Every structure is written in C-alpha cells, then in structure tokens.
Amino acid sequence: MNTTPKLEAAVTDLLVATGQLLRRLRAISNTRKLTWSQVAIMARLEEVGPMTIADLARAEAVKPQSMGGTLAAMEEEGLVERRPHPTDGRQILFTLTADGRETRRKVGLAKQEWLSAAFAKLKPAEQQTLISAVELIRKISDHE
Numbered sequence: 001m002n003t004t005p006k007l008e009a010a011v012t013d014l015l016v017a018t019g020q021l022l023r024r025l026r027a028i029s030n031t032r033k034l035t036w037s038q039v040a041i042m043a044r045l046e047e048v049g050p051m052t053i054a055d056l057a058r059a060e061a062v063k064p065q066s067m068g069g070t071l072a073a074m075e076e077e078g079l080v081e082r083r084p085h086p087t088d089g090r091q092i093l094f095t096l097t098a099d100g101r102e103t104r105r106k107v108g109l110a111k112q113e114w115l116s117a118a119f120a121k122l123k124p125a126e127q128q129t130l131i132s133a134v135e136l137i138r139k140i141s142d143h144e
Helices: 005-029 036-048 053-060 064-076 098-120 124-142
Strands: 080-084 092-096
Touching (some): 036 053, 036 064, 036 080, 036 092, 036 098, 053 064, 053 092, 064 080
Antiparallel strands (some): 080 092
C-alpha cells in the first residue's frame, strides 16, 4: 500500500485520538477499579451466557490458568458465580451475578453519560461531523 505523509499523519492522529477516548471512557466508568480483562469477561458472559474457564480463555486469548485466577478474583468480589454444567458433571460454568450485571450496567451508563455531556459541548456543526464520522469508523472497523 502506497501512503503519503499526510495519510500517515492522519492515521497516527486517529490512533492517538481513539486511544485517548478509550482511556477516558475506561477511567470515567471504572469506579470499582476493574481490570480490562474483568470488564471483557463480564461483557462476554453477558453477551454469550455461562461459559467454562477453557471457553473463556480461548475467547479472550489467554491461558486457562490466567483465566482461572481472574475468575477467582471476580468470584471473590461477587461479580461471577460458579454453576454446574448441565450435561458434563466434570465442568463448571461461570455466569454473571446480579451484582456483576449491575456493575456492567453502571459502567455502560457512566460511559454514555460522559460521552453525551462531551458531545453536548460541541457546536452543532461539530456534532454533525462526529455523527458522520461514526459510520466511517464502523466501516474501518469492519475492514479486514
């Protein structure tokens, strides 16, 4: 791919800006001081449902031992709980607790509120530009 210095600078700027936005959103919404892994696990359990340690480890691209340690800490904090596997008595499923679902809801709400407030501070033309950029960002995200 042949890129120009202007395009390379734009790519760098986009990486920096999106990184800053993600860090800000994480900081604003992480009142319980959850790790990035814990947030990702809660999202996956909420979207997929109960999973084994091995399935979660594969999905998150970590070793089962690491996943086990993370889940143990989350279990101790009351965010996840163990349940017997319905068809294989040798396996244990992990699922979100009510506190885990509520924590996840609060994280999402905090992000939404902060971003809405930041958006409201923009001029109408800037808001429109940002709205237009959302579809382009999605398009870039879907590119393989």
